[in-house]
Amino acid sequence: MSLTGQPPAAVLVFQTLLQHGPLSRAEIGRRTGLSPGAVTKSATPLIADGWITEVGRPTAERANGRPATLVAVRAARARFVGVKITGDELIGVLADLTARPLASRRAALDSRDVGTVVLAIARLVQQLRDTADVGEADAIHGLGVTISGDVDGQTGHVQYSPFLNWRRVPLAQLVESATAIPTVIENDVRALTVAEQWFGAGAGLSSFALVTVGAGIGAGLSVGGRVISGAHGVAGEVGHLPVGGTERTCTCGNTGCVEAVASTHAITEQARQATGDAELTMEEAVRLAHAGDPAVRGVFTHAGHTLGLALASVANLIGPERIIISGEGVASYDLFADQIRQTFADHAFGAAADCDLVVRSLPFEEWARGGAAVAAQRVFAPAK
Amino acid sequence: MSLTGQPPAAVLVFQTLLQHGPLSRAEIGRRTGLSPGAVTKSATPLIADGWITEVGRPTAERANGRPATLVAVRAARARFVGVKITGDELIGVLADLTARPLASRRAALDSRDVGTVVLAIARLVQQLRDTADVGEADAIHGLGVTISGDVDGQTGHVQYSPFLNWRRVPLAQLVESATAIPTVIENDVRALTVAEQWFGAGAGLSSFALVTVGAGIGAGLSVGGRVISGAHGVAGEVGHLPVGGTERTCTCGNTGCVEAVASTHAITEQARQATGDAELTMEEAVRLAHAGDPAVRGVFTHAGHTLGLALASVANLIGPERIIISGEGVASYDLFADQIRQTFADHAFGAAADCDLVVRSLPFEEWARGGAAVAAQRVFAPAK
DNA sequence: TGCCTTAATTTCCAACGGAAATGTAAAGTC
DNA sequence: GACTTTACATTTCCGTTGGAAATTAAGGCA
Numbered sequence: 001m002s003l004t005g006q007p008p009a010a011v012l013v014f015q016t017l018l019q020h021g022p023l024s025r026a027e028i029g030r031r032t033g034l035s036p037g038a039v040t041k042s043a044t045p046l047i048a049d050g051w052i053t054e055v056g057r058p059t060a061e062r063a064n065g066r067p068a069t070l071v072a073v074r075a076a077r078a079r080f081v082g083v084k085i086t087g088d089e090l091i092g093v094l095a096d097l098t099a100r101p102l103a104s105r106r107a108a109l110d111s112r113d114v115g116t117v118v119l120a121i122a123r124l125v126q127q128l129r130d131t132a133d134v135g136e137a138d139a140i141h142g143l144g145v146t147i148s149g150d151v152d153g154q155t156g157h158v159q160y161s162p163f164l165n166w167r168r169v170p171l172a173q174l175v176e177s178a179t180a181i182p183t184v185i186e187n188d189v190r191a192l193t194v195a196e197q198w199f200g201a202g203a204g205l206s207s208f209a210l211v212t213v214g215a216g217i218g219a220g221l222s223v224g225g226r227v228i229s230g231a232h233g234v235a236g237e238v239g240h241l242p243v244g245g246t247e248r249t250c251t252c253g254n255t256g257c258v259e260a261v262a263s264t265h266a267i268t269e270q271a272r273q274a275t276g277d278a279e280l281t282m283e284e285a286v287r288l289a290h291a292g293d294p295a296v297r298g299v300f301t302h303a304g305h306t307l308g309l310a311l312a313s314v315a316n317l318i319g320p321e322r323i324i325i326s327g328e329g330v331a332s333y334d335l336f337a338d339q340i341r342q343t344f345a346d347h348a349f350g351a352a353a354d355c356d357l358v359v360r361s362l363p364f365e366e367w368a369r370g371g372a373a374v375a376a377q378r379v380f381a382p383a384k
Numbered sequence: 385m386s387l388t389g390q391p392p393a394a395v396l397v398f399q400t401l402l403q404h405g406p407l408s409r410a411e412i413g414r415r416t417g418l419s420p421g422a423v424t425k426s427a428t429p430l431i432a433d434g435w436i437t438e439v440g441r442p443t444a445e446r447a448n449g450r451p452a453t454l455v456a457v458r459a460a461r462a463r464f465v466g467v468k469i470t471g472d473e474l475i476g477v478l479a480d481l482t483a484r485p486l487a488s489r490r491a492a493l494d495s496r497d498v499g500t501v502v503l504a505i506a507r508l509v510q511q512l513r514d515t516a517d518v519g520e521a522d523a524i525h526g527l528g529v530t531i532s533g534d535v536d537g538q539t540g541h542v543q544y545s546p547f548l549n550w551r552r553v554p555l556a557q558l559v560e561s562a563t564a565i566p567t568v569i570e571n572d573v574r575a576l577t578v579a580e581q582w583f584g585a586g587a588g589l590s591s592f593a594l595v596t597v598g599a600g601i602g603a604g605l606s607v608g609g610r611v612i613s614g615a616h617g618v619a620g621e622v623g624h625l626p627v628g629g630t631e632r633t634c635t636c637g638n639t640g641c642v643e644a645v646a647s648t649h650a651i652t653e654q655a656r657q658a659t660g661d662a663e664l665t666m667e668e669a670v671r672l673a674h675a676g677d678p679a680v681r682g683v684f685t686h687a688g689h690t691l692g693l694a695l696a697s698v699a700n701l702i703g704p705e706r707i708i709i710s711g712e713g714v715a716s717y718d719l720f721a722d723q724i725r726q727t728f729a730d731h732a733f734g735a736a737a738d739c740d741l742v743v744r745s746l747p748f749e750e751w752a753r754g755g756a757a758v759a760a761q762r763v764f765a766p767a768k
Numbered sequence: 769t770g771c772c773t774t775a776a777t778t779t780c781c782a783a784c785g786g787a788a789a790t791g792t793a794a795a796g797t798c
Numbered sequence: 799g800a801c802t803t804t805a806c807a808t809t810t811c812c813g814t815t816g817g818a819a820a821t822t823a824a825g826g827c828a
Contacts, residue, residue, distance in 0.1 A: 065772085253730075
């Protein structure tokens with residue numbers, strides 16, 4: 001029912017196809033270092049089990065020799081559900097083996113009680129399951145639930161969730177009981193990072209950071225093909241890097257946190273102070289800034305500067321190949337893009353400045369997709 | 385001549401013994417997950433080749449059963465030379481397989497010309513070789529040269545060394561020609577981190593950071609048993625984290641760098657400003673601070689605060705199990721220890737504050753030892 | 769049609785490591 | 799003191815894995 005039990009070479013072949021799309025067997029051998037014979041031997045049972053399939057010939061005609069046959073992952077072979085829990089709603093997606101969304105659905109949460117949330121998850125999963133109940137892949141192979149906070153994926157416990165005020169909740173087990181689907185849980189940012197690592201802007205990179213800017217500011221760090229978890233479950237806390245000066249106080253009690261300057265909430269609040277309008281919304285602030293209001297523009301510039309410092313910190317410490325910037329805040333990205341890049345270029349040390357900065361708008365459905373990716377990982381990346 | 389060619393299980397057995405001292409075969413099996421039979425089979429040729437040896441019985445008497453036989457790495461099996469290049473001298477050590485120093489020696493550098501330095505290295509190596517030329521291990525198995533700056537260990541090139549003003553120097557090849565010893569080069573901080581990872585305060589940890597405070601401020605990061613190199617060769621640049629406010633300008637041109645506040649040079653300069661004594665030395669500043677001079681104490685406190693912010697940044701991003709603080713600055717560590725810990729505790733987010741802070745005075749000989757460790761790695765950690 | 773080239777498969781085989789039986793060396797027991 | 803128990807260590811046997819190399823396949827080209 002999964003790749004577990006397949007020899008390492010077969011897993012390698014499958015992962016290579018996942019990350020690098022259709023390839024010929026010969027090309028797989030070159031990329032993985034496996035001998036041609038080993039590739040054929042690994043691929044045969046994978047094809048027999050429907051995990052991969054032949055998909056024709058390469059388009060680019062080459063001069064001579066026997067033409068290659070491309071093989072690719074058969075995405076329909078397995079389906080997964082990913083669910084992201086926020087403070088007031090659930091976002092769920094039904095996705096295939098490559099975490100491509102097939103359907104998505106939201107559900108409001110009227111209570112943050114554990115039992116209620118678990119039931120709501122079970123209902124949402126059932127609805128998604130009904131949405132597309134055709135074809136061979138009848139069953140859902142796995143469910144990945146993601147949530148912000150301190151999550152221990154090994155034991156399946158949510159150690160602490162600030163938004164829901166949960167502590168030591170054995171969520172994986174509870175959801176698995178309620179849905180009868182093998183369930184994994186993971187921190188939401190790490191799950192999103194896993195999705196990008198396998199199927200997104202991080203595929204094939206030796207290291208990258210995924211920074212999310214929104215109500216909170218966080219990051220997932222992928223180094224050498226693994227997403228860093230932190231020895232104590234905490235890592236990638238970009239939002240609490242102390243680079244922001246002493247003017248504003250963060251929810252964590254400190255001054256200087258990036259989050260205290262550049263989160264959507266912080267920007268709104270500063271725009272209110274700048275304009276004197278205590279009712280100003282984020283949207284209005286964006287409009288004012290676009291219209292050229294110098295005070296509001298200054299707020300965005302300052303936020304951009306602080307984010308630039310945070311990204312430079314990441315680059316100086318980790319030296320990632322790429323930093324992906326995403327989040328709700330990206331909607332108004334044009335307002336601080338220049339400042340981010342300028343400050344980043346100034347403060348990234350030496351060759352760390354060669355780090356590639358890309359922007360990707362990742363809506364909440366993408367976050368739920370992260371859950372599906374984590375669940376799918378159980379199939380193709382056994383026992384790490 | 386090395387462990388290359390040995391099966392993976394043998395390498396694993398050897399590495400386990402390197403990191404965790406004498407163990408019984410049964411215990412090795414438990415720790416590595418190998419079957420008892422595999423451990424015996426791996427250990428036999430290692431013993432025959434003199435890499436490991438039986439060292440008697442465990443002291444703690446257990447109730448019953450056949451007593452275990454401990455095996456341990458035979459450190460004398462191979463010898464390495466490590467050399468650290470600074471702006472004005474070479475520090476060299478002769479070390480055994482566990483990077484334990486057998487002899488050490490320094491040599492002044494009167495020129496920073498590449499050819500001159502290479503010759504000086506060759507002379508230093510020859511002197512160390514003569515120092516202890518007895519016993520079976522006649523030859524030096526490897527040489528590790530370390531230097532601060534951008535070093536590409538793969539190609540053996542020093543891409544850029546600020547202190548020596550070198551660019552794209554194929555140092556490994558030059559030194560290897562001059563000494564006829566297999567040579568590897570590595571960034572000095574990363575080499576020190578490798579030494580700590582295998583033989584020091586980082587042995588067996590899932591992740592740790594080694595922060596060095598001195599003329600410069602840097603760090604090596606070890607995650608999952610690998611020292612992070614950065615996609616562009618830059619990583620661990622703690623010294624240029626922008627957490628230090630806007631008062632002082634760094635050599636890199638920016639304000640806010642940790643190095644601009646907390647390097648020995650920066651502390652001396654600030655102490656001079658504080659006292660009005662333009663000739664004040666670091667030693668005098670330390671003395672004044674110990675005597676209670678409030679202005680000078682303030683300088684140390686501020687430096688400690690800035691270092692604390694830097695360590696908190698490392699903890700928030702990586703979440704290491706431990707942070708090792710070292711460097712010349714550690715001599716006066718008592719002056720800012722409290723402030724470092726206080727600021728770290730304040731700004732480390734959530735469980736990141738559980739990170740263990742330890743102080744280790746690592747003199748320059750230890751840095752040279754790092755070179756030996758990197759060279760030794762070639763023997764016991766093949767082809768990563 | 770034969771030849772060349774590259775892809776893919778097949779065959780053969782060495783080695784790696786697990787399972788389990790066997791051997792070994794102590795303590796405990798009556 | 800013989801016997802049992804216990805845990806360490808070794809040996810034997812065997813399934814699996816993946817590489818080497820020979821073989822087959824499928825096209826272009828002269």
